[in-house]
Amino acid sequence: MKIVVIGGSGLIGSKVVNRLRARGHEVIAASPASGINTITGEGLDAALVGTQVVLDVANSPSFEDKAVFDFFQTSGRNLLAAEAKAGVKHHVALSVVGTARLTESGYFRAKIEQERLIRESKMPYTIVHSTQFFEFLGSIAQSGAEGDTVHLSPAFVQPIASDDVAAAVADYTLGSPLNAVVEIAGPERVRLSELVQRFLKASSDSRTVVPDVHARYFGAELKDDTLVPGANPRIGALDFDAWFALPKAPR
Numbered sequence: 001m002k003i004v005v006i007g008g009s010g011l012i013g014s015k016v017v018n019r020l021r022a023r024g025h026e027v028i029a030a031s032p033a034s035g036i037n038t039i040t041g042e043g044l045d046a047a048l049v050g051t052q053v054v055l056d057v058a059n060s061p062s063f064e065d066k067a068v069f070d071f072f073q074t075s076g077r078n079l080l081a082a083e084a085k086a087g088v089k090h091h092v093a094l095s096v097v098g099t100a101r102l103t104e105s106g107y108f109r110a111k112i113e114q115e116r117l118i119r120e121s122k123m124p125y126t127i128v129h130s131t132q133f134f135e136f137l138g139s140i141a142q143s144g145a146e147g148d149t150v151h152l153s154p155a156f157v158q159p160i161a162s163d164d165v166a167a168a169v170a171d172y173t174l175g176s177p178l179n180a181v182v183e184i185a186g187p188e189r190v191r192l193s194e195l196v197q198r199f200l201k202a203s204s205d206s207r208t209v210v211p212d213v214h215a216r217y218f219g220a221e222l223k224d225d226t227l228v229p230g231a232n233p234r235i236g237a238l239d240f241d242a243w244f245a246l247p248k249a250p251r
Contacts, residue, residue: 002026002051003173006038006079007058011135012094015166016055020173031058038075041082048086054079055173057094063218065106072114080121090177091125093118094169097158097183098227099129104220115181124177130165131158131185131227134243137199140192144215145207150200152193154211155222158229159195160186161243164236183233188240192222195240202244 003020007013008029020027028047030036036043038058048054056079060071083091095111102108118125132140137159144152168184197209214221238246 001053001174002028003053003055004028004030004036004047004051006030006036006054006056006075009033010057010059011133011162012165012169013055013057015162016057016170016173019166019170023170023174025174038079039071041078044078044082045085048082048088051083051086051088053090053092053173054083054088055092055094055169057169060107060110063107065109068107069110069113072110073117076114076117080117080123083123084121089124090173091118091121091123092169092173093125093127094165095127095129095181097129097131097185097229097233101223101226102218102220105218107218108220124179126172126175126178127181128169128172129181129183129229130168131160131183131229133162133165134159134186134238134240135162137196138203140217141196141200141205141207141209144196144209144212148207150196150207150209151212151215152196152209153213153215153217153222154191154193155213155217155226156189156224157192157195157227158185158189159240160184160236161238161246164238168234168236183229184236185229185233186236186239189228190240192217192227198240199244 009031060068144150193211
């Protein structure tokens with residue numbers, strides 16, 4: 001089967017590409033660097049010729065409100081139109097658990113628009129909602145840093161390793177369209193502020209995390225249920241300790 005992975009050179013995309021190729025499929029890792037650009041349309045029609053499934057794991061290069069909204073809206077429209085023209089049978093997109101609950105955030109308003117375009121198209125689809133990746137804990141810490149302290153929400157999270165995300169996304173890509181949202185998450189539910197303190201301690205970082213219910217996450221305040229999945233998500237294999245022990249886990 002021919003599969004095109006939009007964002008195929010990124011953290012998740014590259015892992016999924018390798019998994020799909022190992023399972024015997026023809027996979028194109030699409031990105032502007034490879035001459036396939038969903039914003040300009042460059043190379044898109046040619047790449048989709050004979051393609052059965054498109055997986056979109058691309059992210060905006062800018063998180064500024066207008067830029068990120070324009071990215072997901074333009075990319076989504078161009079990609080879905082090209083898929084319809086090429087006769088693609090399944091559109092798979094990676095999104096975020098809690099997206100609909102994060103309307104304060106410009107980034108998540110853009111993700112809501114991306115998902116709306118998919119649902120309202122005539123393309124059979126599967127939207128995979130993932131919880132936050134362990135690999136982004138360092139960036140989350142930095143986002144709340146104020147000198148020697150880090151101010152973060154104490155809301156619950158259920159983070160997942162990128163390897164588990166890639167495994168799940170590969171399976172959904174090879175499955176039948178569900179025309180629905182599915183959720184994936186890690187095995188451990190923990191408060192964000194506590195998890196980042198644990199990450200900093202394990203990384204020999206002396207900063208102290210201060211729980212702050214008003215600390216914003218991508219511009220939005222969090223409640224305990226904002227970032228956690230509902231009933232029966234697919235659960236990844238790796239908890240924090242197992243992920244942190246991996247040779248390439250970021251420190």
